[in-house]
Amino acid sequence: GAVVSQHPSRVICKSGTSVKIECRSLDFQATTMFWYRQFPKQSLMLMATSNEGSKATYEQGVEKDKFLINHASLTLSTLTVTSAHPEDSSFYICSAPRIRSNEQFFGPGTRLTVL
Amino acid sequence: DQQVKQNSPSLSVQEGRISILNCDYTNSMFDYFLWYKKYPAEGPTFLISISSIKDKNEDGRFTVFLNKSAKHLSLHIVPSQPGDSAVYFCAATVKGAEYGNKLVFGAGTILRVKS
Numbered sequence: 001g002a003v004v005s006q007h008p009s010r011v012i013c014k015s016g017t018s019v020k021i022e023c024r025s026l027d028f029q030a031t032t033m034f035w036y037r038q039f040p041k042q043s044l045m046l047m048a049t050s051n052e053g054s055k056a057t058y059e060q061g062v063e064k065d066k067f068l069i070n071h072a073s074l075t076l077s078t079l080t081v082t083s084a085h086p087e088d089s090s091f092y093i094c095s096a097p098r099i100r101s102n103e104q105f106f107g108p109g110t111r112l113t114v115l
Numbered sequence: 116d117q118q119v120k121q122n123s124p125s126l127s128v129q130e131g132r133i134s135i136l137n138c139d140y141t142n143s144m145f146d147y148f149l150w151y152k153k154y155p156a157e158g159p160t161f162l163i164s165i166s167s168i169k170d171k172n173e174d175g176r177f178t179v180f181l182n183k184s185a186k187h188l189s190l191h192i193v194p195s196q197p198g199d200s201a202v203y204f205c206a207a208t209v210k211g212a213e214y215g216n217k218l219v220f221g222a223g224t225i226l227r228v229k230s
Contacts, residue, residue, distance in 0.1 A: 025145070032216060043204065043222040044159070093158050097216045103149070106158035106219060 003027055004096050006107035013084055014115055021079045021110045023094030024048075030096035034104070035067070036098035038091045050077040052095075084114040117205050119144045120223035130230045136204030138221055139210075144158040145207040148180065149218065150179060150190045153202045163190070165209075195228045202226070 003026040013019050023033055033050040041113035048058040063099055066088075068080040077096075081088050091111050095104040120139045128134045131183035138148075146167040165172040165188065167181045172179050178191045192199055205221040 006158075034217070044220045046217060046219075049217065053194055074167065091156070095158075095218075104216065106151075106160070108158045109156065111156065 004094065004105045004107040006092075006094055008110060008111050009108060010111045010113075012113045012115065015085055016083055019081045019112060021092055021094075021112075022082070023077045023079070023096070023107050025075045025096045025105070028096075028098050029098060030077075031074060033071065033077040033094055033096045035069065035077075035079050036093045036095065038109075039095060044093065045099055047079075050079075052077075079114065084112070086114045088112065089114045117222075118145075119205055119219050119221040121203075121224050121225050124222070125225040125227070127227045127229060128138055128195045130197055130228055131194045134190075134195045134199065134226055134228065136190040136192075136205070136224050136226065137205050138188050138190075139186055140188075140207050142207070142219075143186070144209050145219075147208050147210050148179070148181060148188050149206045149208070150177075151204045151206060152199075153204060153223070155202075159204055192226075195226075197228045197230045200226055200228045 003025045031052045035047045036044040038044050047062045048056045050056050050069045050071040052071040058064045071077045095106045095111040097104045097108045149164040150162040153159040157216045163174050163177045163179050167179050176230045181188045200217050206218040208218050
């Protein structure tokens with residue numbers, strides 16, 4: 001199956017710093033990628049849709065200035081958590097659908113811990 | 116407003132028996148449904164899907180049933196194996212680029228298969 005990678009897998013940072021998470025589709029192109037957040041024992045919450053060549057679209061309640069998304073190419077999207085605070089600590093997961101497919105392939109996730 | 120609901124937070128099954136995971140949805144626009152399996156600290160992996168034009172789809176030990184009138188679907192795993200122990204997420208979407216391939220996830224059901 002298709003492979004989606006995320007980097008880093010774990011990151012610990014101090015409050016107030018910014019953290020960048022990369023999501024790459026390794027063997028297919030993705031014009032769209034999705035960023036999710038998962039709290040402990042909770043479902044995946046869609047944060048935003050990353051669109052190659054245009055602005056990301058954010059779900060209701062997600063601060064776009066806090067969570068900056070850049071879809072630099074057909075295989076790379078980045079999520080930057082700006083001025084991170086402890087409440088931003090979470091498991092962030094990206095996914096990418098193949099073009100003209102309903103199936104989404106998920107990355108392995110990034111565990112962010114903000115001290 | 117939970118559009119996809121998995122009302123059982125957990126399920127425990129003996130090895131070799133059948134596991135039945137249930138999912139209900141409220142949005143009648145959904146026309147494609149997927150099941151994902153997730154281990155802790157990993158991204159979800161795709162298991163099986165079903166289009167609304169079908170009422171059953173089978174893949175090895177996994178079968179998904181869809182009852183459109185009841186807005187209900189279920190995942191059957193038979194025979195269950197200890198390696199099936201994971202969190203199972205039901206997801207739904209609307210086919211077509213207009214919806215943007217967004218997936219709406221249920222809260223997940225933890226399956227434990229006892230040997």
